Amino acid sequence: MNDVLIKFILSAGTLLIVFGIAGLLTWVERKQSALMQDRIGANRATIFGFKAMGLFHIFADVLKMLSKEEFIPEGANKFLFNLAPYLSITFALVGFAAIPIGGELVLNGHAIQLQAANLNIALIYIFAMMSMGIYGVVLAGFSSNNNYAFLGGIRGAAQMISYEITMAAAITGVIMVFNTLDLQMLDRAQGAYMFGGWIPKWGVFVQPLSFLLFLTAAAAETKRIPFDLPEGESEIIGYFVEYSGMKFGMFFMADLVETVLVAALMTTLFLGGWQVPYLHPDGFYFPWGGHMALSNLPVVILGVLSFFIKVSFFIWTLMAVRWTFPRFRYDQLMNLGWKILLPASLVNIAITAVVIIFLR
Amino acid sequence: MGNMTEKRRLELEKYFDPKGSFASLRMAQMKRAWKQSNRRELNWLENTYIPTLMEGLWLTSKHFFYNLTFHVFHLFGLYKEIPAAVTYQYPEKPRPLALRLRTRHRLTKREDGSVRCVACMMCETICPARCIEITAAEHPDPNIEKYPFEFNIDLGKCVYCGFCVEACPEDAIRMDTNKLDIAEYTRQNMIYNKKRLMEG
Numbered sequence: 001m002n003d004v005l006i007k008f009i010l011s012a013g014t015l016l017i018v019f020g021i022a023g024l025l026t027w028v029e030r031k032q033s034a035l036m037q038d039r040i041g042a043n044r045a046t047i048f049g050f051k052a053m054g055l056f057h058i059f060a061d062v063l064k065m066l067s068k069e070e071f072i073p074e075g076a077n078k079f080l081f082n083l084a085p086y087l088s089i090t091f092a093l094v095g096f097a098a099i100p101i102g103g104e105l106v107l108n109g110h111a112i113q114l115q116a117a118n119l120n121i122a123l124i125y126i127f128a129m130m131s132m133g134i135y136g137v138v139l140a141g142f143s144s145n146n147n148y149a150f151l152g153g154i155r156g157a158a159q160m161i162s163y164e165i166t167m168a169a170a171i172t173g174v175i176m177v178f179n180t181l182d183l184q185m186l187d188r189a190q191g192a193y194m195f196g197g198w199i200p201k202w203g204v205f206v207q208p209l210s211f212l213l214f215l216t217a218a219a220a221e222t223k224r225i226p227f228d229l230p231e232g233e234s235e236i237i238g239y240f241v242e243y244s245g246m247k248f249g250m251f252f253m254a255d256l257v258e259t260v261l262v263a264a265l266m267t268t269l270f271l272g273g274w275q276v277p278y279l280h281p282d283g284f285y286f287p288w289g290g291h292m293a294l295s296n297l298p299v300v301i302l303g304v305l306s307f308f309i310k311v312s313f314f315i316w317t318l319m320a321v322r323w324t325f326p327r328f329r330y331d332q333l334m335n336l337g338w339k340i341l342l343p344a345s346l347v348n349i350a351i352t353a354v355v356i357i358f359l360r
Numbered sequence: 361m362g363n364m365t366e367k368r369r370l371e372l373e374k375y376f377d378p379k380g381s382f383a384s385l386r387m388a389q390m391k392r393a394w395k396q397s398n399r400r401e402l403n404w405l406e407n408t409y410i411p412t413l414m415e416g417l418w419l420t421s422k423h424f425f426y427n428l429t430f431h432v433f434h435l436f437g438l439y440k441e442i443p444a445a446v447t448y449q450y451p452e453k454p455r456p457l458a459l460r461l462r463t464r465h466r467l468t469k470r471e472d473g474s475v476r477c478v479a480c481m482m483c484e485t486i487c488p489a490r491c492i493e494i495t496a497a498e499h500p501d502p503n504i505e506k507y508p509f510e511f512n513i514d515l516g517k518c519v520y521c522g523f524c525v526e527a528c529p530e531d532a533i534r535m536d537t538n539k540l541d542i543a544e545y546t547r548q549n550m551i552y553n554k555k556r557l558m559e560g
Contacts, residue, residue: 032424035431036420036421038423038447320417
């Protein structure tokens with residue numbers, strides 16, 4: 001009974017945090033792009049004269065989307081048309097279940113892993129869910145009875161399949177180094193140190209090429225500029241051209257949730273997840289010889305904080321990429337995916353294998 | 361032609377017969393074109409586009425952190441004179457206008473507050489858009505001949521040429537109110553009468 005309750009609290013907490021971050025991202029995106037382009041950004045929505053730096057625009061957006069007409073085009077497949085946005089956002093959200101947001105919390109003698117679902121195949125599960133997310137895009141394009149939406153759906157399917165392969169091939173190196181698919185174990189393995197204890201054994205230090213490839217493929221996975229071919233605002237409006245109201249909002253949210261998911265995944269795989277440099281389960285051990293003892297609770301809190309700081313850093317990077325680079329042309333996108341990223345990730349696997357054999 | 365490789369020269373020669381007429385002339389033309397287009401082969405590092413991408417990210421990040429720092433300073437009331445954005449928050453803070461810019465008209469007043477205009481009809485005569493309409497009346501003061509009983513400017517027609525200001529012998533009409541955002545719901549409301557024009 002207790003275990004069920006704990007799992008329930010953990011999943012509800014994760015879900016709320018993710019929704020909170022994704023909602024906040026609509027504001028962050030506006031403000032960050034504004035700052036990058038020397039503008040001020042959204043600041044007009046007020047509640048009782050308070051502007052709160054434009055934060056109320058989130059509520060204004062939600063109100064607008066809820067009060068709009070939900071239009072279903074003539075000739076559309078109503079069932080699939082209504083299903084697509086739910087698929088899109090559901091599969092983006094369920095991936096978070098397997099992401100560890102913190103280490104091991106001890107409460108009244110119970111050891112709780114801060115992770116909604118403690119799966120030993122967490123990585124495969126997340127990749128499966130991310131691949132399922134394609135169905136939302138494809139079905140939206142297919143069921144809208146609109147040629148532009150159809151084009152967007154096809155592009156989305158082609159793009160996401162080609163980048164999914166690179167993603168999986170890129171993290172194979174990480175899996176080989178840490179020898180596990182369990183993300184909690186993977187995070188724990190990244191708590192080791194290299195070079196006399198100065199540099200933590202994080203994924204980004206042991207697998208730099210894999211990190212770069214994964215970053216690129218992950219940006220493509222979020223379907224945002226520079227990889228926004230399925231959407232393509234300036235040519236075809238994309239797979240959600242016929243959607244209005246909150247259903248469009250759900251596609252919009254799914255993109256942002258995917259951004260958070262990809263950032264969290266990158267944190268877990270390459271920046272040690274909830275690891276804090278030099279923090280061990282019983283306190284800090286500095287490489288220059290200092291020791292600071294800490295009990296379990298502050299260690300776990302520091303870990304969760306560190307996880308979210310890293311996630312914010314990756315979200316910032318993805319946003320900066322989105323507001324800096326121009327889009328790819330379709331053939332350039334496919335060239336990059338199949339001719340550069342995929343061979344590079346295979347080479348990375350080969351090099352990793354050779355190095356592992358030699359270090360043994 | 362320092363960076364013209366043999367490969368490129370061969371490419372150029374594909375387009376014309378090197379032994380034909382005017383061959384040297386056309387070769388020189390093409391060489392000039394290559395030089396002006398400033399193209400060169402990319403090396404392998406540039407071909408990955410990574411240095412250029414990093415340069416772009418560096419530029420936007422610099423802007424981001426510079427503006428963020430000054431926005432934070434502004435929150436605490438510091439360095440208000442250094443702007444963190446190039447935009448103007450329009451209705452609250454209009455952008456600075458040129459001193460000689462012609463904006464909405466106003467009718468100047470005498471020291472006792474009455475209108476300075478003597479209804480000489482100069483402005484109405486010179487107006488190329490015919491938007492000024494004056495009805496003159498006799499002034500009670502014998503030293504002043506007339507005054508405008510009605511003075512209407514149809515701002516929907518006005519072309520802001522400033523001829524009325526130039527023509528006025530009494531300095532009675534000026535275009536220095538710095539009001540640009542003139543909007544009304546009806547055409548009738550666009551006609552400004554003497555009272556509205558005197559309010560400035």
